[in-house]
Amino acid sequence: MQQEPFTISIAQTILDDVTKRLERVRWPDEVEGAEWDYGANREYMRELVDYWRNTFDWRAEEARLNQWHHYRVLLDDMQIHFIHERGRGPNPLPLIITHGWPGSFVEMLKLLPLLIDPAAHGGDPEDAFDVILPSLPGFGFSDRPVRQGITNMQIADLWKRLMVDVLGYPHFGAGGGDIGSGVTQRLALMYPDRLIGMHLTYLGSALSSLDPQGLSEAERHYLHEVERWSAKEGAYSHLHATRPQTLAYALNDSPAGLAAWIVEKFRAWSDCEGEVERRFSKDELLTNIMLYWVTETISSSMRLYFENARNLSPLQSGQHIEVPTAFALFPKEINQPPREWAERTLRLQRWTQMPRGGHFAAMEEPALLAEDLRAFFRPLRTHNVTKQTL
Template sequence: MQKYPFRIAIPQAVLDDLKMRLEHTRWPDEIENAGWDYGANRKYLRSLVNYWQYEFDWRVQEAQLNQWAHFRADISGLSIHFIYERGHGPKPLPLIITHGWPGSFFEMYKLLPLLTNPAAHGSDPADAFDVIVPSLPGFGFSDRPGTRGISNIQVAELWASLMKDVLGYVRFAAAGGDIGAGVTQRLALKYPERLIGMHLNYLGTSTIPIDPTELSDAEKQYLREIEQWSMNEGAYSKLHATKPQTLAYALNDSPVGLAAWIVEKFRAWSDCEGEVERRFSKDELLTNIMLYWATETISSSIRIYYENTHALSPLKPGQHIEVPAGIACFPKEISQPPREWAERTLRVHRWTQMPSGGHFAALEEPALLAEELRAFFRPFRGNVV
């Protein structure tokens, strides 16, 4: 299999159409003093859309994105987009990082230089990585699956082929959060001989049946918190997992609707104290949104929730993923499991309580995450041949 260079070039007609749609937005009403209690706040969204329409320059953002080394490769009938940045050091460690929803490969733009060129940022060049950041199938510039069943399990198989058959890495490291954490664990489960280690900055609930009498008090409290979170915040996930196509008609047609659906999550899931722009600039928020809008991938991106919900768990009760695992617990992450919960399925070698940050760790705290990745993988570097 071969990779071939790829350059982002959104047609001007797409940008012109976007401007027209923004100009003709039909805004809904809102309860007085609603804040964000009912969902995306109209006052904030109007300010973001005004910036999108009159100040945001996609061509500037596009040029910055194109500074990275982008490629595509045909794997198992899908063309997969990925960034491939080589490390600057004596023996860079190959590391594949997988994003989630509503993120994209763009989440890693601050993290990439810290990992590929640590010496330029005051760290040891021996900690350099070759970094591969693919776009999940149905996200961004990767192909949209046209058939059922492309879940995290199948994505892991695509990534294994990308790393070995396209890039030539027999052994490598893997990391991810959100959906990317699920893909990384599936990769480690199916190809344990290929992974020297995996690092996660998110852990969800397990689908493996567990006897409630075996749970610790901390685990019981964790499950209560997850249940409460699901009641208050999880409607989006239920919709994605059950009727994604119905939602897709609205989000694919309305840029303001798409922005509302995504920005509300960036605010709710980040360490921003309710002010989303404390963590993300308007340019960052809109660049990420544009990667869904310009490629018309919101439908295919949310469909992975359906596929994952209907996929059988590859883990059996009592089974462990044997690949060494490192876990970074960011304080505003939506899921805060105790260590014993993780150890039910993982061989935890490193467990770090991070001082700040949330669900979008690579964007929120790139320096903290970079140092955590360096520290976890450092002892395993000799295992790559």
């Protein structure tokens, strides 16, 4: 298994095609005064599409993305894309960070320089990391799975092989949010001897065989809030987990539709007080959207929900992950578990209540997240971590 350097280079015909499609958007009607109550607001979507068509410069973004070291490696029958940046310090700690949906590896790019070169950002070079940012199978420049049953568990196994067999790291740290949190937890459950520690910003609510009589008041409130949120906001997840292919025809054919499906989540799940551009510029939003468009991966990314819903067993009550764990709780994260809920399955060593930020923590508050990662892994670092030079 040999990794190969990879350069992002999208064919001009694809870029010309998206421009033509953006010129022919057939806009839906909208109830007067709807704002965002019914979903993506038409006025904002018109503004975003106009910027996309007339101002957004994919080639400039492509050049910015290509400043990092990209690779692809064949694992089983899939080419997996990842960024690998070596830390600038005396003993960098290898750290694999996994994104979620509707994000991508570009979510982590503000965080990346803070982790690989802390001294250049007011930190201690002793806290440097070698950072690995993979694209989930079916996302971005990783291959789309062609067989059924690829779940967080199979992805965790791919990540172990990437880190150990391909990159030569016998021990490493891991972190993530959203789907990345689920992959990271499975990695810790399956390979506790490999993981030095894991850092999470999101925690799911799925536990089987749980006696409700044994829950604290805070846990009961949490599960009630999860249920309430799911009824109000979770239609996307239910659709992904039941009929992703039907929606895929529309989103893979209409860039405006794809943008609406994704941007609405960046607004709803971030600490932006209803103004999405308080947290994300149009260029940031569109770069992430374009990653789905140019690779035609919206369908395969949604299928991961389907596969996890059918083929991934929830953690059993009493099943405990023994890898040292940190949890950073951002106030606008889409679920807010109490500490005792996290301690049911995690060996929790650090719990941080963040002052601001939401679901897209690495984009919204990279400095806060970087400092929490440094502080958690600092006492876990060893002096016998080895790495393979690329």
